[in-house]
Every structure is written in C-alpha cells, then in structure tokens.
Amino acid sequence: MTAWLSVLVPLLVMFFALGMERVESKLRESTVRPEELEELLERPRPDEVRALFRQGTVRALELFRLRNRAPRGRKPQKREKAA
Structure with a gap:
C-alpha cells in the first residue's frame, strides 16, 4: 500500500502541475x-x-485600440446598430 502511494502521489502532483501550466x-x-x-x-x-x-474591460480596450489605430486627423467610423 505504501509503495503505491509513493508512486501515485508524485504522479498526481505532476499531472496537476501540467494542467495548471496549461491554464x-x-x-x-x-x-x-x-x-x-x-x-x-x-x-x-x-x-x-x-x-x-456595460461589457467589461475587453470591449472597452477594443474600442480604445480602434481609436488609436485610426489615422491622425480622421475619426473612426461609427457602426450603425442593427434594428
């Protein structure tokens, strides 16, 4: 029983570490x-x-990046909302 635990515990820890690295x-x-x-x-x-x-940081940063990507002197075009 002790031999199985000494093999099983390190394997479980290793698989947990690999999974957490992917996350x-x-x-x-x-x-x-x-x-x-x-x-x-x-x-x-x-x-x-x-x-x-309303939508969080990701959407606000998308709008910010679009604004910074627009050429100087021109405003980015506004998209029309679908009805």
Whole structure:
C-alpha cells in the first residue's frame, strides 16, 4: 500500500502541475497590458466608458485600440446598430 502511494502521489502532483501550466498559459495570453489600461483610464471617451461599464474591460480596450489605430486627423467610423 505504501509503495503505491509513493508512486501515485508524485504522479498526481505532476499531472496537476501540467494542467495548471496549461491554464496559466491561456490566462497569460488573454491578459491586458497595464500600460494600455492606464492610458485608457487617463483619457477615456464616452463610448469607451460606456463599454467598460456595460461589457467589461475587453470591449472597452477594443474600442480604445480602434481609436488609436485610426489615422491622425480622421475619426473612426461609427457602426450603425442593427434594428
């Protein structure tokens, strides 16, 4: 019985560690850079604040990135809502 435990426990710990590494890598890919979030919060636009409040950080950052991607001097085009 002790021999089985001495083999089984390290295997369980190893599989748990491998599983947690996969979860951690997915979380690391989907995280937001702190600099980007600070910039969003320093100079937000009304639509970004609304998206942050209603839909969360991810959507607000999408709008922020779209705004920053637009060429200088031009405003990004607004999408029409479907009825």
